[in-house]
Structure formats: C-alpha cells, structure tokens
Amino acid sequence: MTTSTGLHDIICARTNVYRYLKPTPLYHYPTLRQLVGTDTWIKHENHQPVGAFKVRGGLHLAASLTENQKKGGLYTASTGNHGQSIAFAARAFGLAATIAVPEGANRGKIAAMRSLGAEVVTHGADFDTAREWIKEIASQKSGYFVGPTDEPLIQGVGTYGLEIMEDLPETDVIIVPVGAGSGVCGTAIAAKTIKPDITIIGVQSAQAPTQQKCWKKRSMEQGSMATIAEGLATRVAFDNTQQLMRKYLDDFLLVDDRAIEQAVYLLLEHTHNVAEEAGAASLAGALQIKNQLAGKNVVLVLSGGNITAQRLQYILTEYNKC
Amino acid sequence: MTTSTGLHDIICARTNVYRYLKPTPLYHYPTLRQLVGTDTWIKHENHQPVGAFKVRGGLHLAASLTENQKKGGLYTASTGNHGQSIAFAARAFGLAATIAVPEGANRGKIAAMRSLGAEVVTHGADFDTAREWIKEIASQKSGYFVGPTDEPLIQGVGTYGLEIMEDLPETDVIIVPVGAGSGVCGTAIAAKTIKPDITIIGVQSAQAPTQQKCWKKRSMEQGSMATIAEGLATRVAFDNTQQLMRKYLDDFLLVDDRAIEQAVYLLLEHTHNVAEEAGAASLAGALQIKNQLAGKNVVLVLSGGNITAQRLQYILTEYNKC
Numbered sequence: 337m338t339t340s341t342g343l344h345d346i347i348c349a350r351t352n353v354y355r356y357l358k359p360t361p362l363y364h365y366p367t368l369r370q371l372v373g374t375d376t377w378i379k380h381e382n383h384q385p386v387g388a389f390k391v392r393g394g395l396h397l398a399a400s401l402t403e404n405q406k407k408g409g410l411y412t413a414s415t416g417n418h419g420q421s422i423a424f425a426a427r428a429f430g431l432a433a434t435i436a437v438p439e440g441a442n443r444g445k446i447a448a449m450r451s452l453g454a455e456v457v458t459h460g461a462d463f464d465t466a467r468e469w470i471k472e473i474a475s476q477k478s479g480y481f482v483g484p485t486d487e488p489l490i491q492g493v494g495t496y497g498l499e500i501m502e503d504l505p506e507t508d509v510i511i512v513p514v515g516a517g518s519g520v521c522g523t524a525i526a527a528k529t530i531k532p533d534i535t536i537i538g539v540q541s542a543q544a545p546t547q548q549k550c551w552k553k554r555s556m557e558q559g560s561m562a563t564i565a566e567g568l569a570t571r572v573a574f575d576n577t578q579q580l581m582r583k584y585l586d587d588f589l590l591v592d593d594r595a596i597e598q599a600v601y602l603l604l605e606h607t608h609n610v611a612e613e614a615g616a617a618s619l620a621g622a623l624q625i626k627n628q629l630a631g632k633n634v635v636l637v638l639s640g641g642n643i644t645a646q647r648l649q650y651i652l653t654e655y656n657k658c
Numbered sequence: 659m660t661t662s663t664g665l666h667d668i669i670c671a672r673t674n675v676y677r678y679l680k681p682t683p684l685y686h687y688p689t690l691r692q693l694v695g696t697d698t699w700i701k702h703e704n705h706q707p708v709g710a711f712k713v714r715g716g717l718h719l720a721a722s723l724t725e726n727q728k729k730g731g732l733y734t735a736s737t738g739n740h741g742q743s744i745a746f747a748a749r750a751f752g753l754a755a756t757i758a759v760p761e762g763a764n765r766g767k768i769a770a771m772r773s774l775g776a777e778v779v780t781h782g783a784d785f786d787t788a789r790e791w792i793k794e795i796a797s798q799k800s801g802y803f804v805g806p807t808d809e810p811l812i813q814g815v816g817t818y819g820l821e822i823m824e825d826l827p828e829t830d831v832i833i834v835p836v837g838a839g840s841g842v843c844g845t846a847i848a849a850k851t852i853k854p855d856i857t858i859i860g861v862q863s864a865q866a867p868t869q870q871k872c873w874k875k876r877s878m879e880q881g882s883m884a885t886i887a888e889g890l891a892t893r894v895a896f897d898n899t900q901q902l903m904r905k906y907l908d909d910f911l912l913v914d915d916r917a918i919e920q921a922v923y924l925l926l927e928h929t930h931n932v933a934e935e936a937g938a939a940s941l942a943g944a945l946q947i948k949n950q951l952a953g954k955n956v957v958l959v960l961s962g963g964n965i966t967a968q969r970l971q972y973i974l975t976e977y978n979k980c
Contacts, residue, residue, distance in 0.1 A: 358683060363707045366773030383705050385685045387930045444927065451688030601967065605766065608709045608963045610932050641930045645923065649974035656967045 339576035341487050343529040346494035346522065352399035353392045353495045356428055360384060360496065362503040362635065367606045372622050374629045377507075379500055382609055382641030386420040386448060388567075389493050389519055389639050394421030396492030397482060398429045406431055411474035412482040413437070413467035415515075415566035416445025417640050418489075422482055423454035434479065436470035438462050442566055444644050462561055464572045484516035485574040494522025500635055501530045508632035513617040513639050514538040514547050514588070515568050517577030523637065524584035535586045535632075539621035541568045542590040551581050551588050564593050564647075567614025567640055591620040599623070600643065601655035612643040661898035663809050665851040668816035668844065674721035675714045675817045678750055682706060682818065684825040684957065689928045694944050696951045699829075701822055704931055704963030708742040708770060710889075711815050711841055711961050716743030718814030719804060720751045728753055733796035734804040735759070735789035737837075737888035738767025739962050740811075744804055745776035756801065758792035760784045764888055766966050784883055786894045806838035807896040816844025822957050823852045830954035835939040835961050836860040836869050836910070837890050839899030845959065846906035857908045857954075861943035863890045864912040873903050873910050886915050886969075889936025889962055913942040921945070922965065923977035934965040 360380045368376040381389035398410070409432030412422050419435035426433035433454040437446060439461055449456050460466045467484065474481035482489075500507060500523070510527055512520040517538075524536040540548045546559030550573040561571035581588070599616035603609055611619075618636035622629060682702045690698040703711035720732070731754030734744050741757035748755035755776040759768060761783055771778050782788040789806065796803035804811075822829060822845070832849055834842040839860075846858040862870045868881030872895040883893035903910070921938035925931055933941075940958040944951060965973075 358681070361680060361705065361707070367769055370773070380705070382930070383683065383702070385683070444930070447689055451692070604932065604970070605967050608704070608766070608932050608934075608965065610926065610930050612930075643930065645927050645974055645978045648926070649971065649978055652967055652971035652974065656971055 339487060339579050341490050341525060343526060345491040346498055346526050349396040349488070349491040350495050350498070352396045353492055356395050357384065357392065359499045362500055365607050371602065371606060372629065372634065373626050374631060375633050376622070377504060377633070377635045378607060378609070379496060379635055379637045380609065381496060381637060381639050382611060382615055386417070386424050387640055387642045388417035388420065389496055390417045390421035391424050392495050393489030393492035393518060394425035395428065397486060397488035398425035398431065400488045401480065405480045408477060408479040409433060410482055411470050411479040413463060413470045415463050415569055416442045417567060417642060418484060419449045419454065419456070420445060420452065423449045423452035427453050434470070436466040438466045442642065442644055445642050462571065463569055485518050485577045487576065489518045490522045490577070493519050494526045497523035497526030501527055504633065504635065506633050507534060507635050509535040509537065509629060510635045510637065511537045511539060511618040511621050512637045513568060513614045514540045515614060516570050516574055517547060517581060519637065519639055520585065521577050521580040524580065528584050536584055537621060538581065538585050538588040539617040540588070540590055541565050541596060541617065542592045544568050544570060545590050546571050547573050547578070548588045548590055550578055551585065554582060565596055565613030565617065567612060568617060589621045589624060591617055591624055595620040595624065597651050598655050600648070600651050603638065609638065610641045610643055610648065611638050612640045615640040661809060661901050663812050663847060665848060667813040668820055668848050671718040671810070671813040672817050674718045675814055678717050679706065679714065681821045684822055687929050693924065693928060694951065694956065695948050696953060697955050698944070699826060699955070699957045700929060700931070701818060701957055701959045702931065703818060703959060703961050704933060704937055708739070708746050709962055709964045710739035710742065711818055712739045712743035713746050714817050715811030715814035715840060716747035717750065719808060719810035720747035720753065722810045723802065727802045730799060730801040731755060732804055733792050733801040735785060735792045737785050737891055738764045739889060739964060740806060741771045741776065741778070742767060742774065745771045745774035749775050756792070758788040760788045764964065764966055767964050784893065785891055807840050807899045809898065811840045812844045815841050816848045819845035819848030823849055826955065826957065828955050829856060829957050831857040831859065831951060832957045832959065833859045833861060833940040833943050834959045835890060835936045836862050837936060838892050838896055839869055839903060841959065841961055842907065843899050843902040846902065850906050858906055859943060860903065860907050860910040861939040862910070862912055863887050863918060863939065864914045866890050866892060867912050868893050869895050869900070869903070870910045870912055872900055873907065876904060887918055887935030887939065889934060890939060911943045911946060913939055913946055917942040917946065919973050920977050922970070922973050925960065931960065932963045932965055932970065933960050934962045935969070937962040
C-alpha cells in the first residue's frame with residue numbers, strides 16, 4: 337500500500353471533522369515547564385467526546401465512504417479508542433458497527449463502544465489477531481472493513497496537527513505516541529509541510545517496539561508485544577504509516593512502561609488531566625530526552641484519557657509517594 | 659450591595675473572555691444516561707486552562723478595571739480556583755496579584771497560582787477568615803480587593819451558561835455546584851433570560867450549607883463549614899448572589915460529602931474526567947433527585963477538576979470496589 341496523503345487532504349478533512357467536533361485546547365502549563373525544563377504545551381486530545389484523538393479519523397472515514405461501501409456496516413478491530421471512534425462515527429452516520437477487541441480489553445472502552453450502539457466481540461489474544469479475524473468476518477458479511485491505518489483516518493487525525501500549528505506557530509518539537517501510526521503521521525504531514533524545520537518525535541513502549549524497530553531498520557517485520565499501554569499495543573507494522581514515518585519522523589523513542597506509568601501520575605499532578613498509558617507516553621519521552629529539549633517550544637500530544645479506574649488507582653498508589 | 663447583572667452584561671463579557679479562552683465542550687455521555695436515568699450532558703469547565711470555570715470571571719474583571727484600580731495590583735482570598743483565576747488574569751494583564759489562602763489549602767492549587775506569578779500567603783482557618791484579612795491588607799497597600807462575588811465575576815462566568823444554551827437549546831435542567839454563588843447566578847441569569855421555563859438547581863455540601871439555608875429562609879446568616887470540598891467551603895452568604903439566587907433558583911440541594919466523593923469516582927469511571935469534589939457535586943445532586951429528572955435533558959456543570967492526587971487516590975481506593 338502506498339500513501340499519498342498530504343496537507344490538502346487534511347484541510348479537506350476538517351469539514352467532516354468540525355461538523356461533529358470542536359478543536360481541542362493547546363495549553364501551556366507553567367509547572368510542567370519546571371518538570372520538563374522548557375516551555376511545554378499539552379495538546380488535549382483527551383478532551384474529545386470519546387476521550388481520544390481517533391474520533392477525528394473515524395468521522396472523516398465514514399463521511400468519505402460511498403453508499404455502497406456503507407450499506408453492509410463497518411467492521412474493525414481495536415484495543416478500544418479506534419473502536420470508540422468507529423462506533424461514534426457509525427452512530428453519527430446511522431450505520432451498524434461491529435468491533436473486535438482482544439481478550440482482556442479495557443472494560444471502560446468496551447462499555448463506551450456498546451453505549452454508542454456498536455456490537456463488540458472479543459476475539460484473540462492481541463489486537464493483531466482480532467484484526468485479522470474481523471477482516472475475514474467483514475468479507476464474509478459484505479461489510480466494510482476499516483484498517484487501523486486507512487488513509488482517511490490519517491487525514492482526519494491530522495487535523496489536530498494543523499490545530500497545533502495554528503495555535504502555536506512557534507512550535508519547535510512535537511512528541512506523539514505511536515500505536516499503528518495514524519496520529520504521528522497525520523501530525524507530521526501537517527506540521528512538516530507548514531514548517532519543514534520542526535522536529536517530530538514518535539514514542540513507543542519499549543515493551544511493544546515493533547514500529548520503532550521497523551522504522552530504524554527501514555524494513556518490515558513483526559516484533560514482541562507486552563506493554564500495559566493498550567493504545568501502543570501493536571506487534572505488526574503497517575506499510576503506509578512506515579513510509580510516512582520514514583519520510584517525516586526525526587526521531588523515534590522507546591520508553592519503558594514504568595516511565596509511562598510515572599508520566600500518567602505526573603500529568604494528573606501537574607495538569608489535573610487523566611491520561612491513559614498511551615497518552616502519557618509523550619511526556620515520558622520528553623522527560624527521557626530532556627537535555628535535547630532545552631530552550632525549545634515543546635508540544636506533547638496527550639492522545640487519550642481512557643484509563644480504567646483500577647489502573648489509575650494502581651498508578652496513584654505506586655507513584656504518589658511524597 | 660444590590661445587583662443589576664443581566665444577560666446583556668454576560669454577552670458583553672464574552673469579548674473579554676474569548677480573547678483568552680475558547681468555549682468548553684458540552685458532551686453527552688451514554689453511560690451517564692444509564693446512571694442518571696435520563697439524557698445527561700456534562701459542561702466541561704474542568705477543561706479550562708486553570709482547570710475551573712472561575713478563570714472566565716477573573717479575565718472579565720481584570721479587563722473591566724480602570725488604570726487607577728489596576729495600579730496597586732490585585733488582592734483576593736481563595737481556596738484555590740478563584741485564586742488561580744485572578745493569578746491567570748493578572749498575568750494576562752501584567753498586574754501583580756496577592757492571594758490569601760486558608761491553612762491546609764490544596765497544594766496543587768497553590769503551586770498553580772505561584773507558577774502563574776502570584777504571591778500566595780496562608781492566613782486563617784478558613785476561606786472567610788482569609789478573605790477578611792486580605793481585604794484589610796489590600797486597603798492598607800492601596801491595592802484592588804477582588805471579592806468572591808463581584809459583579810464582573812458573575813458576568814464573566816455567566817458566559818458558560820450562555821454556551822450551554824447555545825449548544826443545547828433543548829436543555830430542561832441545569833445543576834450547578836454553589837460555593838459563593840457566582841457560577842450558579844451567572845448560569846441562571848443567562849439560561850432563565852433565554853428560556854424562562856428552564857429549571858436551575860444549585861447544590862451545596864450538607865457539611866457547608868450556609869448559602870442553601872439563607873436561600874431557604876430568605877435571610878442572611880452564618881453557618882457551619884466542615885466540607886472536604888474546598889470549592890464549596892463558604893460559611894458566609896453574600897448579598898448579591900443571595901438576591902440573584904432568590905430570583906432565579908428553582909431548587910437548592912444539599913448533598914453529603916460521601917455522595918460527592920462517590921460522584922468523583924463515577925465521573926472518572928464514566929467520562930474519564932477528573933472532577934474535584936466541588937465539581938462532582940452536580941452529579942451527586944442529580945443522583946439524589948433522579949426520580950424528578952426522568953425524561954428531561956439534564957446538564958451537569960463540572961465546575962472544576964483540581965483535586966489533589968492524594969484525594970483522588972483515597973476516593974479510588976474507597977469507591978472502586980467492584
């Protein structure tokens with residue numbers, strides 16, 4: 337699969353996105369500045385109605401389908417946020433949605449998908465297994481299978497990258513969590529096209545490093561996946577997002593799950609926002625490369641906030657020691 | 659003190675508010691609908707840059723001052739959110755700000771005020787003691803004392819009431835936490851002027867019921883104050899907000915602090931938003947009068963999210979049993 341998504345596609349996506357959503361805030365937190373050692377802004381995708389950036393992509397994708405593509409309903413796999421996005425978009429467009437989730441999926445995310453009217457089916461040990469299975473089901477039932485990195489998803493989520501550049505044209509660095517890569521690619525396309533010398537940095541969990549390894553080696557391979565951050569839990573790389581990341585990404589960090597948990601705690605303490613593990617990976621990445629960021633205007637994408645109460649309780653108990 | 663604030667004043671305040679802030683979202687949560695038993699929206703004032711609705715008022719107040727009033731700097735007392743609002747506005751307008759906080763004030767809020775450049779001084783056992791003390795200091799130093807219910811504050815915060823009515827003209831009921839009363843009064847003026855048959859309900863903690871008692875008896879008196887919700891921790895009623903509440907409020911509930919804590923947990927579970935105790939009082943109120951709300955479009959004002967990590971940890975441990 338080759339990719340041709342550019343800034344113009346992202347600008348076109350805005351109409352479909354803003355019919356249902358408003359731009360999210362980009363806030364400067366003085367106490368985070370002390371922590372990171374430089375001026376730091378948070379892009380609050382956790383303020384979306386389903387608590388994560390993905391909903392922008394789902395809406396644009398659903399709006400882009402033909403009547404024929406829509407009539408059998410939407411089928412996709414998700415660890416939760418992409419599924420909520422497709423469920424939200426399906427409801428907005430009056431379509432059926434069937435979402436496959438892996439065993440042990442975040443129950444808050446499952447409840448949210450169901451409350452939006454989607455059918456949720458549990459299948460397989462991880463996201464990629466669920467994805468291959470539901471793709472087959474969609475084919476059997478003449479439904480429309482939505483892949484995790486379909487181009488309209490990248491175009492839709494790229495609208496938050498555009499918002500960052502409009503709200504803070506002086507941005508020097510944007511750090512973005514990477515799952516399948518739609519978020520970082522959309523952001524990078526928007527930001528680099530507008531300001532070519534901006535630095536775009538992806539972050540993955542060291543416990544699910546497939547995308548990062550493929551990006552580094554410029555090859556496609558599968559890897560291990562054992563992260564607690566379900567939003568980063570991919571073990572398969574995708575052609576189009578790998579191509580885009582090779583073109584646009586300046587660096588790609590791996591952060592340990594423990595550093596991610598600590599970042600969830602720090603975001604709560606300093607911004608009073610709940611980040612899910614994946615959403616906090618950008619702060620964990622910034623803290624890891626603090627020395628390289630001095631004097632720069634840094635934007636951290638808080639990509640989602642859908643952590644379970646159980647996980648948050650665990651993190652507060654572990655990290656709130658002082 | 660008499661009050662003359664009307665819808666026109668709130669509309670005028672918008673210019674000053676939107677120079678610095680964007681409208682906050684009003685989201686419908688399907689899983690909250692199951693909980694409350696009717697369609698329920700959250701007005702997300704916790705999404706403000708200082709995590710609470712107050713910042714709207716501070717900005718409008720600072721913009722309304724004469725050069726002469728501004729030159730000695732701003733002085734006020736706060737349990738935290740009003741202080742952050744004044745600190746934020748002072749920074750925006752290049753003014754000095756001195757904030758008196760009571761002993762034991764929320765340390766996250768104190769850190770946030772300081773990080774915005776305000777001088778924070780601890781004085782007295784509660785908000786009202788700190789307020790009387792700093793008013794005297796302001797007078798000695800020829801500074802401008804900002805009272806908790808100054809009319810420009812009501813006008814500024816009323817802009818979120820206007821946003822509710824514009825985003826959801828079909829709103830039947832708005833439930834608002836009450837501290838000194840600026841939020842509920844601004845909301846009520848905007849909403850009732852636009853839609854006279856709308857129901858506006860205030861909520862206070864049963865452990866700090868002064869405003870509610872004065873409203874019920876139509877008299878001014880002091881009461882007890884022992885709530886854990888610092889945003890509701892007033893023991894003195896104020897002339898102008900009492901007048902406005904008598905004119906506009908349909909009901910005024912008292913909810914137990916335990917019910918407020920549970921509502922903090924439920925908001926986290928169902929919306930993945932952190933509410934501080936005061937901010938969750940609206941949900942606690944809705945659950946208390948669930949039977950009266952059936953079939954209505956209910957808006958709950960989540961007025962602020964600045965809970966400490968310690969308190970959130972306690973609440974998760976206590977209420978997250980299943």
